[in-house]
């Protein structure tokens with residue numbers, strides 16, 4: 001009779017034990033929709049002294065989010081993901097109502113990772129007990145603002161955006177009480193704002209920044225890419241190409257801001273012109289290109305030797321606004 005060697009038998013047993021552990025985790029993702037239920041579930045890991053990693057999202061998940069979740073699971077035994085479309089970070093004329101909401105697909109994706117312990121799905125009324133009208137004059141309650149780095153770049157076009165992000169992230173940190181948290185480089189200014197928030201409010205949380213995940217053509221993945229047709233996605237790469245050209249210029253030693261930016265503007269202008277000439281039924285419109293100081297986020301007039309820079313920009317593709325950035329000799 002064919003006998004399995006003990007070592008082989010052992011590894012088969014281990015394989016099944018590991019499979020059954022991971023499928024246990026898969027089946028037991030705890031979906032928690034209220035603050036008390038989340039707090040009570042969280043309690044056990046304090047007693048067990050198990051570290052918790054937290055990935056906040058607005059859902060409509062893609063590879064960028066999933067990559068953050070995988071990184072989170074490499075750092076901590078317990079992984080929490082939140083899905084909450086936060087009204088406070090949307091301007092009155094922005095896309096709060098049409099923002100993609102794909103909860104069951106999101107949960108499927110998270111289950112397939114086999115590493116998520118809980119998905120926190122709070123309700124707007126619980127996060128904002130005083131209500132959250134989008135007009136600032138009508139708002140009541142507590143808001144958090146990280147002064148100095150919230151009003152330039154993204155803050156120019158979206159003046160209340162980082163107030164909304166800072167407020168909701170502080171609330172989520174208070175509820176989830178993570179030891180580690182994971183944000184994506186795609187939203188570079190958001191990373192700087194959250195880092196400052198953690199430090200200024202003395203949250204005992206270590207922040208990690210995951211690299212930007214891109215489509216094959218270079219376009220940064222984003223939930224809002226769902227608003228774009230394949231043709232729009234194709235022309236949207238002008239932003240990434242412009243940023244890459246600026247970064248390459250810096251890499252080759254060019255330090256003159258105007259020369260660096262002019263190369264980026266040329267790329268955007270060419271794409272804008274082509275879209276117009278071909279009469280494609282949408283327009284490209286540049287919001288901004290920036291070469292900024294990684295700490296103050298102020299525009300760099302002189303790019304000094306040894307000083308890094310965040311090269312970033314925003315582009316309207318039809319009515320959809322996309323953002324992207326590249327880092328030169330710096331981290332977030």
Ligand SMILES: Nc1ncnc2c1ncn2[C@@H]1O[C@H](COP(=O)(O)OP(=O)(O)OP(=O)(O)O)[C@@H](O)[C@H]1O
Pocket residue numbers: 056057058059063064065068182183184185186187210211212213214220221222223224225
């Ligand atoms: N392409 C990406 N690569 C890495 N991280 C990303 C990427 N896109 C988003 N993230 C990160 O995922 C987290 C949740 O982001 P969010 O849910 O707003 O998704 P999004 O794709 O940025 O959506 P939106 O289209 O609204 O900007 C944030 O920390 C964000 O920086």
Ligand SMILES: CC(C)(CO)[C@@H](O)C(=O)[O-]
Pocket residue numbers: 056057058084086089165168169187190
């Ligand atoms: C951090 C965040 C989840 C806050 O709503 C959001 O701004 C996002 O998804 O980047």
Ligand code: BAL
Pocket residue numbers: 058089187
């Ligand atoms: N990722 C940032 C979310 C927003 O643009 O609203």
